[in-house]
Amino acid sequence: MSINSEALLERLRPLVPDLRGRLTPDAPMSAVTWFRTGGRAEVLYQPADEDDLAMFMAALPDDVPVLVVGVGSNLLVRDGGLKGVVIRLSARGFGNIETVGDTQIKCGTAVPDKMLASAARDAGLGGFHFYHGIPGAIGGALRMNAGANGTETRERVVEVYAVDRNGKKHTLSNADMGYSYRHSEAAKELIFTGALFEGYSEDKAIIQKQMDEVQHHRETVQPVKEKTGGSTFKNPEGHSAWKLVDEAGCRGLMVGQAQMSPMHCNFMINTGGATSHNLESLGETVRTRVLDNAGIRLEWEIKRLGEFASDQEPVQEFLGRML
Numbered sequence: 001m002s003i004n005s006e007a008l009l010e011r012l013r014p015l016v017p018d019l020r021g022r023l024t025p026d027a028p029m030s031a032v033t034w035f036r037t038g039g040r041a042e043v044l045y046q047p048a049d050e051d052d053l054a055m056f057m058a059a060l061p062d063d064v065p066v067l068v069v070g071v072g073s074n075l076l077v078r079d080g081g082l083k084g085v086v087i088r089l090s091a092r093g094f095g096n097i098e099t100v101g102d103t104q105i106k107c108g109t110a111v112p113d114k115m116l117a118s119a120a121r122d123a124g125l126g127g128f129h130f131y132h133g134i135p136g137a138i139g140g141a142l143r144m145n146a147g148a149n150g151t152e153t154r155e156r157v158v159e160v161y162a163v164d165r166n167g168k169k170h171t172l173s174n175a176d177m178g179y180s181y182r183h184s185e186a187a188k189e190l191i192f193t194g195a196l197f198e199g200y201s202e203d204k205a206i207i208q209k210q211m212d213e214v215q216h217h218r219e220t221v222q223p224v225k226e227k228t229g230g231s232t233f234k235n236p237e238g239h240s241a242w243k244l245v246d247e248a249g250c251r252g253l254m255v256g257q258a259q260m261s262p263m264h265c266n267f268m269i270n271t272g273g274a275t276s277h278n279l280e281s282l283g284e285t286v287r288t289r290v291l292d293n294a295g296i297r298l299e300w301e302i303k304r305l306g307e308f309a310s311d312q313e314p315v316q317e318f319l320g321r322m323l
Contacts, residue, residue, distance in 0.1 A: 039081025058167025080307030109139030126202025
């Protein structure tokens with residue numbers, strides 16, 4: 001991919017003279033993703049707040065691609081990088097948390113899931129302990145209906161706040177989000193900026209015990225100290241992805257320095273010098289072997305974005321051939 005970061009930056013600056021956020025050209029995405037791999041973004045934009053974001057989006061030319069990333073926990077950026085503008089919401093502008101009334105809590109989408117769980121505990125609000133075990137931020141949780149330990153985001157959401165591609169602000173109800181398993185029907189162009197959640201009164205000691213149990217389970221069965229992206233594949237209906245991967249003989253399988261974790265084989269890890277190409281190739285190899293073994297098509301849960309490097313062969317997308 002040909003990246004001309006300075007040219008794009010010079011094109012954008014006159015359009016947003018009052019911008020308070022930060023524009024960074026040629027930003028390394030390997031510093032953002034938990035895999036610690038990936039190419040560069042042409043321009044990275046970190047808005048100061050929702051108003052700054054709305055102004056920027058209203059001024060942004062229609063032909064400039066836009067991509068929103070969170071903390072990079074379930075993101076695989078290809079080695080050729082990302083064209084256009086990558087938007088990353090900062091904790092300073094979108095990291096607020098506040099209780100509303102007796103059972104509700106409002107927060108920005110840059111808030112880490114674990115922080116929301118802790119804030120809810122401190123407020124004596126039950127129903128949020130599952131977030132303690134999810135390695136991401138609220139923006140991603142809203143987009144993919146993140147869940148764990150038998151609870152999903154859709155069970156807690158009251159409304160979601162967003163800015164669209166033209167800079168217009170929106171408030172979406174729970175029904176507007178169109179939630180299903182690890183999915184939301186909300187328009188892809190919407191940039192979530194915050195949300196209001198509903199919990200219930202609960203003893204803080206009980207909540208802490210629930211959070212401790214979540215933490216213990218995660219540390220016991222997941223490679224939490226590795227460079228990973230969380231669950232690689234969604235659970236097919238009636239099946240556990242990790243069991244299908246294991247039964248296909250892929251536990252510990254490696255491509256370059258990318259590996260399916262021996263500890264939890266639905267987690268890919270970068271054992272050292274893996275590239276995004278290694279990781280994606282590994283994932284596609286696993287998908288093919290699971291189809292061959294079980295006749296089931298695994299779907300990626302990790303989001304793969306960007307371009308392949310010029311010296312790399314594109315990873316062949318899984319074709320879903322029939323058996």
